[in-house]
Structures are given as structure tokens and as C-alpha cells.
Amino acid sequence: MTQTADEPLIEVRGVHTHYGASHILHGVNLVVRRGETIGLMGRNGMGKTTLLKTIMGLVRPSGGQVHIRGHDLRRLATHQVARLGVAYVPEGRGIFGNLSVRENLLMAARPGLDGRRDWTLERVLDTFPRLAERLDHGGQQLSGGEQQMLTIGRALMTNPDVLILDEATEGLAPLIAREIWRICDLIRASGISSIIVDKNWRHVTQITDRNVILVKGRVVFEGDSQTLRAQPERVTQHLGV
Numbered sequence: 324m325t326q327t328a329d330e331p332l333i334e335v336r337g338v339h340t341h342y343g344a345s346h347i348l349h350g351v352n353l354v355v356r357r358g359e360t361i362g363l364m365g366r367n368g369m370g371k372t373t374l375l376k377t378i379m380g381l382v383r384p385s386g387g388q389v390h391i392r393g394h395d396l397r398r399l400a401t402h403q404v405a406r407l408g409v410a411y412v413p414e415g416r417g418i419f420g421n422l423s424v425r426e427n428l429l430m431a432a433r434p435g436l437d438g439r440r441d442w443t444l445e446r447v448l449d450t451f452p453r454l455a456e457r458l459d460h461g462g463q464q465l466s467g468g469e470q471q472m473l474t475i476g477r478a479l480m481t482n483p484d485v486l487i488l489d490e491a492t493e494g495l496a497p498l499i500a501r502e503i504w505r506i507c508d509l510i511r512a513s514g515i516s517s518i519i520v521d522k523n524w525r526h527v528t529q530i531t532d533r534n535v536i537l538v539k540g541r542v543v544f545e546g547d548s549q550t551l552r553a554q555p556e557r558v559t560q561h562l563g564v
């Protein structure tokens with residue numbers, strides 16, 4: 324199937340997801356269009372990671388539909404979702420500790436779906452000077468923040484159209500977290516769409532076009548950052564901050 328220019332990159336419609344008998348997502352809708360940055364928010368256990376895993380085909384929905392660039396997710400394996408340009412940076416990361424920074428990055432390298440090679444090793448190292456300084460270090464020698472940079476760098480090496488970032492700055496020192504936000508901004512400016520999950524809603528809303536709040540597996544808010552900031556009682560109610 325060929326994609327039309329305005330067709331969503333990701334389209335989630337009325338999705339229900341279960342873990343065994345536990346009903347986690349209750350009819351969730353989410354659309355990601357080209358170039359959009361979306362904040363996905365909610366307290367712990369509300370279903371954010373489950374929604375991301377559902378999009379990646381890591382967890383199969385029990386109802387509703389997911390389309391990735393118009394392709395029905397039911398016919399796609401996770402690696403095919405990735406090949407369609409969706410890069411997933413899971414919570415807790417996932418680098419190869421026994422490989423060097425350089426090897427971790429080069430292993431991931433591939434052109435984008437349309438043959439684009441915008442993100443090369445050089446560009447990733449320009450973007451993450453800390454990684455450039457540690458090119459020959461093993462993955463396991465990196466700090467938590469550097470590991471997060473490496474995971475994002477690896478995702479960029481696949482020249483994705485959408486970057487999914489779960490718990491973008493969880494557990495990182497404030498200075499490193501700031502660096503991750505700077506990179507999110509650069510990614511946005513480069514035209515890559517993203518879904519960003521992070522507890523720091525103030526930072527998230529500084530860079531997002533649209534924000535979605537999940538409560539017990541249901542979307543209770545969807546709107547731009549200005550609209551969300553204008554409703555502090557909503558933020559307190561749904562995010563507990």
C-alpha cells in the first residue's frame with residue numbers, strides 16, 4: 324500500500340488491550356501525523372507503556388484497530404513496524420553492554436523507508452558530544468544518562484519517521500535531563516514525529532504540539548499545551564502534580 328501525504332503515520336482507533344484477565348486499555352484513540360510531537364501523560368500504571376507496546380506490536384490488542392502508515396498492525400510483526408519507520412526507545416533502555424558506543428550505533432544504521440540517510444554516525448555524534456567522547460567505551464561503562472543518549476542515538480541511526488520515547492528522563496540528573504530535552508527539541512526540528520512519555524509535564528508541554536492524558540486506560544484529555552496549561556486543576560486531577 325502506498326501512503327498519501329496526509330495519511331497518519333500511526334492511527335490507533337478504539338483499542339482495547341488486556342494482560343490475561345486484566346483489561347488495561349479501554350477504547351483508546353491516538354493519531355500521529357507527520358512532524359507532530361505528542362506528549363503522552365498519566366500517573367503510574369495508567370496504561371502509557373501498554374499503549375506504546377500495542378503500537379509496536381509487542382502486545383496485541385483485544386479490540387479496535389491500529390494502522391501504521393495505513394498498514395493493519397494485525398498483519399505486522401514488531402520488526403516490520405520498526406521497518407515502517409517507527410523507532411521505540413523503551414523504558415529502562417536497551418543497549419548492548421558488551422559492545423562499544425560506536426558498535427552500538429553502527430549496528431543500528433539503516434536508511435529510512437524512503438531511502439533517507441539523514442542520520443549518520445557523524446550527525447549523531449554531533450548531536451551527542453558526550454557519546455563522541457566515549458566512542459570506544461563499552462555500553463556498560465556508560466552512566467544512565469549516557470545510556471539514554473546512546474539508545475536515542477541508536478534509534479536515530481535507523482532514520483525513523485516516528486520516535487517513541489518512554490520515560491524520556493526517568494532517573495536522570497537534572498543537567499542530563501536538560502540535555503535530553505534539548506535533543507528532543509532537535510529531533511522535533513528535524514521533522515521526525517515523536518511520542519514522548521515523561522513525568523515532567525512542564526518540560527513535555529514545552530515541546531509538544533498535542534498532549535494526551537490517560538487515566539485507567541482511557542483518554543481523558545487531548546489538546547495543545549496552551550489548553551492544558553490553562554487548566555491547572557486538570558493537571559492536578561489527572562497527573563497528581
Ligand SMILES: Nc1ncnc2c1ncn2[C@@H]1O[C@H](COP(=O)(O)OP(=O)(O)OP(=O)(O)O)[C@@H](O)[C@H]1O
Pocket residue numbers: 342345347365366367368369370371372373374
Ligand atoms: N506484563 C504485564 N502483565 C500484567 N499486567 C501488566 C503487565 N504490564 C503492565 N501491567 C499492568 O498494566 C497496567 C498499566 O501498566 P503500564 O506500564 O502500561 O502503565 P504506565 O502508565 O506506563 O505506568 P508506569 O509509568 O508505571 O510505567 C498496570 O496496572 C500494570 O500493573
